[in-house]
Amino acid sequence: MSLPGGRLEGAALNLVRRFASDGECLAVDCNPDGFSGSRWSRYAGNGCDASSWPATRELHSAGLLKLNKARDANLYALEALNSCLVPDAPIVLFGANDEGIKSVRQLGAVDFSVVDSLGHGRLLRGVRKPGACGRPEDFLKHCEVLLPVAGARRWASYPGCFAQGGVDPGTLLLLQSLDCVGAVPDRVLDFACGTGVIAADVLDRWPRADVEGCDYDAVAIAAARVNVPRGRFVVGDGLSCVSSGAFDLVVSNPPFHDGKVRSHRVWMNFVAEVRERLRPNGELRLVVQREVPVEGPLRDAFSKVERVIATPRFGVWSAIR
Ligand SMILES: C[S@@+](CC[C@H](N)C(=O)[O-])C[C@H]1O[C@@H](n2cnc3c(N)ncnc32)[C@H](O)[C@@H]1O
Incomplete structure (x- = not known):
C-alpha cells in the first residue's frame, strides 16, 4: 500500500x-x-x-x-x-x-x-x-572492563547504553565503597542497572546473594542479561517493575536525566520510595555528582545518613533504614 x-x-x-x-x-x-x-x-x-x-x-x-x-x-x-x-x-x-x-x-x-x-x-x-x-x-558489541574484584572482564553492550557499555568513574567509586558494607547481604537491588556493572561486582563479592537489576531501557537490560547470567533483570520506569519483598542492600548510580532533559524526577522519586523496599537496618548506597542536592532528600527519608566517599566530582552516600 x-x-x-x-x-x-x-x-x-x-x-x-x-x-x-x-x-x-x-x-x-x-x-x-x-x-x-x-x-x-x-x-x-x-x-x-x-x-x-x-x-x-x-x-x-x-x-x-x-x-x-x-x-x-x-x-x-x-x-x-x-x-x-x-x-x-x-x-x-x-x-x-x-x-x-x-x-x-x-x-x-x-x-x-x-x-x-x-x-x-x-x-x-x-x-x-x-x-x-x-x-x-548485529549491534551487540564487546569491550573489556576492569571491575574491582574480578579484574578484567569481557563486557557486552548495545548502542545507546550508558557509558558506551564501559565503567563510569562514579560507578567505579561506588563499587570501591562496597568494601565497607557491614553484613553479607542476601538480597540486593541494582537500581537503574544499565548493562549490569554494579550487579556483576555485587555477585563477585557475595556469590550467594540474590541480585536483581532494573532499568527503563530494555536494550540495556538485554546486555545485562548477557553480562550477568546469574542476575535477574527487569524493565520498567522507576521501582515499579521490581519484584516484591524487601532488600538488604540497594545500590545505584541513578539517572539525572528524564529523556533528554536534565531532571531530578527519577532519583528523587527513587530516594523517596526506596526506604519501603529495604529491610530494617537495610542499606542504600548511591553515587551522585557533587552538585546534586541529595543529602536533604536522604535525610528526609532515612534516620542514618553518611557520605562515605567524597571526591571533587562525586559523593558516595550510605543511608540505613
Ligand atoms: C547513570 S546510568 C547508570 C547505569 C549503570 N548502573 C552503571 O553504573 O553503569 C543511569 C541509568 O538509569 C536508567 N534510567 C533512566 N531513567 C530511568 C527510569 N525512569 N527508570 C529506571 N531507569 C532509568 C538509564 O537507562 C541508565 O542505564
Missing part, C-alpha cells in the same frame, strides 16, 4: 505532539479512519511497554521514527523499525534541531531529505531499502 506523503507527514506531526519519546517508532498502515499499526520503544514509561526489539511479525506500509538523543542508538532504532516494514516503505524521521536532526542526511542504507521545518525541528523522509534488515545481535 502506498501512502500519500502529506498524510504520513501529518501523522508524524501528530505523533511528535502527542506522545513520541526518544527513539520511539511506529510502523503503520493507512486505512479509511487514519492509521493503525504498532508502536515500539526501547524505553519504558510514557504509556509504552518497552522491549529490546519489536515483537510484531506483521509488516506495515510506512514507518515513523523519533530521533534519539543518543546518536549511536538511531541506527538500532531504524533497523528495529525496518524489521516491521515492507520493502520500499516510506519512513518519516523527526526530531528537534538541538537533538541533531539538522545534520542527518543518511542513516544506515536510508537517504533522508527534508520535507518540513517545524520551528525547533524537522521532518525528514526516506525510503526503506529492499533487502534484509539488521537484527539486534
Whole structure:
C-alpha cells in the first residue's frame, strides 16, 4: 500500500505532539479512519511497554521514527523499525534541531531529505531499502572492563547504553565503597542497572546473594542479561517493575536525566520510595555528582545518613533504614 506523503507527514506531526519519546517508532498502515499499526520503544514509561526489539511479525506500509538523543542508538532504532516494514516503505524521521536532526542526511542504507521545518525541528523522509534488515545481535558489541574484584572482564553492550557499555568513574567509586558494607547481604537491588556493572561486582563479592537489576531501557537490560547470567533483570520506569519483598542492600548510580532533559524526577522519586523496599537496618548506597542536592532528600527519608566517599566530582552516600 502506498501512502500519500502529506498524510504520513501529518501523522508524524501528530505523533511528535502527542506522545513520541526518544527513539520511539511506529510502523503503520493507512486505512479509511487514519492509521493503525504498532508502536515500539526501547524505553519504558510514557504509556509504552518497552522491549529490546519489536515483537510484531506483521509488516506495515510506512514507518515513523523519533530521533534519539543518543546518536549511536538511531541506527538500532531504524533497523528495529525496518524489521516491521515492507520493502520500499516510506519512513518519516523527526526530531528537534538541538537533538541533531539538522545534520542527518543518511542513516544506515536510508537517504533522508527534508520535507518540513517545524520551528525547533524537522521532518525528514526516506525510503526503506529492499533487502534484509539488521537484527539486534548485529549491534551487540564487546569491550573489556576492569571491575574491582574480578579484574578484567569481557563486557557486552548495545548502542545507546550508558557509558558506551564501559565503567563510569562514579560507578567505579561506588563499587570501591562496597568494601565497607557491614553484613553479607542476601538480597540486593541494582537500581537503574544499565548493562549490569554494579550487579556483576555485587555477585563477585557475595556469590550467594540474590541480585536483581532494573532499568527503563530494555536494550540495556538485554546486555545485562548477557553480562550477568546469574542476575535477574527487569524493565520498567522507576521501582515499579521490581519484584516484591524487601532488600538488604540497594545500590545505584541513578539517572539525572528524564529523556533528554536534565531532571531530578527519577532519583528523587527513587530516594523517596526506596526506604519501603529495604529491610530494617537495610542499606542504600548511591553515587551522585557533587552538585546534586541529595543529602536533604536522604535525610528526609532515612534516620542514618553518611557520605562515605567524597571526591571533587562525586559523593558516595550510605543511608540505613
Ligand atoms: C547513570 S546510568 C547508570 C547505569 C549503570 N548502573 C552503571 O553504573 O553503569 C543511569 C541509568 O538509569 C536508567 N534510567 C533512566 N531513567 C530511568 C527510569 N525512569 N527508570 C529506571 N531507569 C532509568 C538509564 O537507562 C541508565 O542505564
